[in-house]
Amino acid sequence: MTDVNPSVPSEGADVAPARVAPAPPAPSSTQPEVPAAAGQHRIDSPEPDPRAALSLRGLVKTFGQKRAVDGISLDVPVGSFYGLVGPNGAGKTTTLNMATGLLTPDAGVVTVHGVDVWRHPLTAKAQIGVLADGARLFDRLTGEQLVVYSGLLSGMDRPTAISRTRDLLQLLDLQDAAGTLVVDYSAGMTKKIALAGAMVHAPRLLVLDEPFESVDPVSAANIRDILGGFVSGGGTVIVSSHVMDLVQRMCDHVAVITGGRVVASGTVDEVRGGADLEDRFVELVGGRRVQEGPEWLRHS
Amino acid sequence: MVAALVRLRLLVLRNSFKRSVGQLVAVILGGLYGLFVLGMIVLGLFALNFAPTELARTIVVLGGSLVTLGWAVLPLFFSVEQTLDGPHLSVFPIPLNKLLVGLLVSGVVAVPGAVTMLASILTAGSWLRLPGVAVIALVCGVAGALLCVMLSRAVTSAAAGLASGRRFKEAAGILIFIPLILLGPIIAGTASSLRHSANVLPSLADAMSWTPLGAIWAIPSQVALGDPLGAVFRALIGAATIAVVFVVWRWGLARSLVTPVHATSRVRASGKLGPLGLLPGTPAGAIAARCLVYWFRDPRYLRQLVIVPLMPLLLWFYTTFTHVPAIVFAAGPIVAFLLGVTLIADVSFDSTAFVLHVAKGVPGRADRWGRAFAVLVFGLPAVVVITFLMAALHSEWMPVPALLGLSFALLLGGLGVSSVTSAVVVFPAPAPGDNPFKTRAGANTALLGSTFLSWGVLAIVAAPEIVLLIVSLVTGDMLWGWLCLLVGVVLGPISLAIGVRLGGQVLDRRAPQLLMQLRKDA
Numbered sequence: 001m002t003d004v005n006p007s008v009p010s011e012g013a014d015v016a017p018a019r020v021a022p023a024p025p026a027p028s029s030t031q032p033e034v035p036a037a038a039g040q041h042r043i044d045s046p047e048p049d050p051r052a053a054l055s056l057r058g059l060v061k062t063f064g065q066k067r068a069v070d071g072i073s074l075d076v077p078v079g080s081f082y083g084l085v086g087p088n089g090a091g092k093t094t095t096l097n098m099a100t101g102l103l104t105p106d107a108g109v110v111t112v113h114g115v116d117v118w119r120h121p122l123t124a125k126a127q128i129g130v131l132a133d134g135a136r137l138f139d140r141l142t143g144e145q146l147v148v149y150s151g152l153l154s155g156m157d158r159p160t161a162i163s164r165t166r167d168l169l170q171l172l173d174l175q176d177a178a179g180t181l182v183v184d185y186s187a188g189m190t191k192k193i194a195l196a197g198a199m200v201h202a203p204r205l206l207v208l209d210e211p212f213e214s215v216d217p218v219s220a221a222n223i224r225d226i227l228g229g230f231v232s233g234g235g236t237v238i239v240s241s242h243v244m245d246l247v248q249r250m251c252d253h254v255a256v257i258t259g260g261r262v263v264a265s266g267t268v269d270e271v272r273g274g275a276d277l278e279d280r281f282v283e284l285v286g287g288r289r290v291q292e293g294p295e296w297l298r299h300s
Numbered sequence: 301m302v303a304a305l306v307r308l309r310l311l312v313l314r315n316s317f318k319r320s321v322g323q324l325v326a327v328i329l330g331g332l333y334g335l336f337v338l339g340m341i342v343l344g345l346f347a348l349n350f351a352p353t354e355l356a357r358t359i360v361v362l363g364g365s366l367v368t369l370g371w372a373v374l375p376l377f378f379s380v381e382q383t384l385d386g387p388h389l390s391v392f393p394i395p396l397n398k399l400l401v402g403l404l405v406s407g408v409v410a411v412p413g414a415v416t417m418l419a420s421i422l423t424a425g426s427w428l429r430l431p432g433v434a435v436i437a438l439v440c441g442v443a444g445a446l447l448c449v450m451l452s453r454a455v456t457s458a459a460a461g462l463a464s465g466r467r468f469k470e471a472a473g474i475l476i477f478i479p480l481i482l483l484g485p486i487i488a489g490t491a492s493s494l495r496h497s498a499n500v501l502p503s504l505a506d507a508m509s510w511t512p513l514g515a516i517w518a519i520p521s522q523v524a525l526g527d528p529l530g531a532v533f534r535a536l537i538g539a540a541t542i543a544v545v546f547v548v549w550r551w552g553l554a555r556s557l558v559t560p561v562h563a564t565s566r567v568r569a570s571g572k573l574g575p576l577g578l579l580p581g582t583p584a585g586a587i588a589a590r591c592l593v594y595w596f597r598d599p600r601y602l603r604q605l606v607i608v609p610l611m612p613l614l615l616w617f618y619t620t621f622t623h624v625p626a627i628v629f630a631a632g633p634i635v636a637f638l639l640g641v642t643l644i645a646d647v648s649f650d651s652t653a654f655v656l657h658v659a660k661g662v663p664g665r666a667d668r669w670g671r672a673f674a675v676l677v678f679g680l681p682a683v684v685v686i687t688f689l690m691a692a693l694h695s696e697w698m699p700v701p702a703l704l705g706l707s708f709a710l711l712l713g714g715l716g717v718s719s720v721t722s723a724v725v726v727f728p729a730p731a732p733g734d735n736p737f738k739t740r741a742g743a744n745t746a747l748l749g750s751t752f753l754s755w756g757v758l759a760i761v762a763a764p765e766i767v768l769l770i771v772s773l774v775t776g777d778m779l780w781g782w783l784c785l786l787v788g789v790v791l792g793p794i795s796l797a798i799g800v801r802l803g804g805q806v807l808d809r810r811a812p813q814l815l816m817q818l819r820k821d822a
Contacts, residue, residue, distance in 0.1 A: 102655060102659060103815070125660060126661065132652075142572075148573060148576055149576060149589075152576070152583060153657065158581030201660070
């Protein structure tokens with residue numbers, strides 16, 4: 001049931017996704033996936049799945065009175081392009097922050113390729129690339145400086161950091177803006193440079209929170225191609241989004257989160273069950289109202 | 301509309317109590333202190349009924365001028381309520397004049413405004429003998445207090461407008477404020493030199509009564525002294541001042557409604573890594589390089605950096621006015637101290653960009669070393685140069701070794717202490733790109749607490765050098781000075797190493813909590 005080497009629809013974009021440089025060789029990328037690893041059967045087990053790229057078990061986070069994440073368990077198979085969808089305030093960002101070691105969970109376990117994120121944070125974080133939503137960048141650096149900085153922080157030597165930065169800037173079509181301060185970048189360029197910073201240490205798992213928010217369609221298509229190339233190179237990508245259309249076209253797996261719980265997960269085809277993903281999503285999440293708004297808002 | 305703005309202001313005030321218990325305690329303590337001060341002022345004002353008119357005039361005019369000056373200058377350095385500033389309200393269709401009145405009234409409703417207003421009105425209490433003058437004092441008090449509030453608003457909006465304008469580069473924004481920072485010592489110096497001649501305060505009050513700062517406060521006493529013409533002149537000066545300030549404020553506010561506050565900066569050549577290409581290619585080296593870039597490129601850091609050249613200058617002013625040459629020798633240790641403790645704000649200044657350090661799993665010690673090293677790169681040479689320069693200025697070399705010892709202790713020890721503090725707490729700081737003189741709501745309490753605690757610890761850490769410096773100065777024996785230098789050179793690095801180690805451990809444990817707080821503050 002799992003598409004092993006998911007081919008991402010490229011929509012006629014002219015960037016060849018196969019040239020992605022930083023994708024590391026993942027051992028499982030060539031052999032077919034065990035189908036059961038992707039399904040929900042094993043999710044009942046309290047132990048995280050060591051074969052999964054990312055495995056969550058019983059994650060809970062409470063902010064004051066509000067239970068933002070209420071027992072989320074997920075398995076993200078190696079080599080999958082995983083979409084995390086949900087309405088605003090569903091707990092997507094909170095879940096991803098806990099999954100990447102940025103936010104301490106109240107309860108639950110997170111493993112990345114079998115490594116417990118909260119017990120061995122340094123080992124786990126070396127395998128994760130994070131694009132945090134709404135977080136600032138060190139935007140007084142130039143784009144080039146920022147990516148080199150990200151590389152050096154990951155512990156690589158300077159020549160490697162510099163050469164990888166050059167590759168990434170070229171890949172993301174940012175060479176011309178390499179010497180510009182990130183603060184002067186447009187929203188799309190900022191997302192791209194942040195993505196470069198997330199990819200520079202060749203992570204096996206990319207966790208991207210809202211990578212397409214405020215990004216123009218062309219940049220979005222380019223980013224999508226790069227991510228597709230990353231997946232076909234054996235990497236795993238998780239994106240959170242509330243643009244269903246994008247997820248349906250781009251991802252092979254999807255989980256629907258609402259009210260801090262997973263209401264559906266699996267391959268995209270499984271979850272949408274023949275219907276359009278957006279309709280299915282609205283059906284799962286609820287809250288759709290059919291009305292035309294108050295009288296005073298109508299001008300004709 | 302005006303009522304809505306005032307209600308909003310009160311709501312913000314009430315909700316700010318709910319943020320945390322610490323804040324509530326701080327507000328209560330602040331309120332009690334304010335009430336105490338107000339009570340003393342009122343007592344003093346009523347006591348003036350039994351004093352000669354001349355004395356009442358001197359006190360009211362000088363006090364009023366000082367308060368007005370304070371309202372004009374202090375908002376540049378400390379918090380002004382940010383909820384009701386131009387950019388926040390620009391999306392609402394509020395007519396400019398209603399907005400002005402609303403902001404004015406809500407400024408009076410806030411604690412400092414209310415205290416000023418009450419105290420100003422109660423200047424009428426000094427004139428119980430002359431009911432007519434009391435009525436004039438009442439009116440002048442209201443006018444004076446309104447001028448104070450308007451002045452602070454005008455200064456902040458004009459300053460924010462200038463500092464974020466395209467033409468003003470970020471560094472220029474800082475340079476503009478240097479004369480303002482020096483304004484204090486200039487006035488103080490003038491005042492203290494005037495104090496040497498007898499009976500100077502009344503004549504100073506007389507001089508101030510002709511300035512925009514003091515004119516309004518002088519009107520009642522002028523009438524009481526039987527000089528209605530002088531009172532009319534001062535009333536004219538006061539009215540003109542109010543009009544000018546109002547126009548400036550209106551201009552600044554109108555500007556801030558249409559100009560976003562974020563500053564822009566320039567494009568630089570690609571392929572230039574700057575410090576990132578020079579310092580060691582390790583996480584700590586990279587962080588040090590990044591911090592150096594920020595120290596010299598980010599206005600928030602530049603504001604702290606201007607202290608380095610400014611402090612010796614400030615102390616030199618004091619020396620020339622007080623004729624106590626020893627003051628100038630404090631420059632080295634003071635700069636060392638200020639640079640050492642600035643690191644407290646470092647993580648807060650990162651804001652949510654700190655997420656990069658957490659996501660990349662940077663070891664806490666590397667983070668601490670990098671930040672501390674960046675300050676040492678320019679801090680150590682600066683302290684040494686300043687100390688020698690000050691000594692050369694007075695051709696007095698005896699205290700130099702001891703001063704260097706103390707400076708090392710304060711700089712390295714301060715960095716060590718704040719390495720720990722900044723791993724424990726973050727507080728709302730001005731966001732990157734914001735006016736560096738903006739202070740965020742709720743920042744002062746958290747900042748003050750951790751700052752004073754750090755200072756206390758630093759005083760203990762640097763105690764050996766402090767004692768040795770004093771001994772060397774008292775005995776005049778060079779041996780103690782050299783001993784102080786030796787102790788500073790040995791103990792300073794040790795205290796830094798301990799601080800970095802401890803702070804690193806704390807950071808490893810607390811980084812996610814810090815990040816959560818930074819997100820909340822952002």
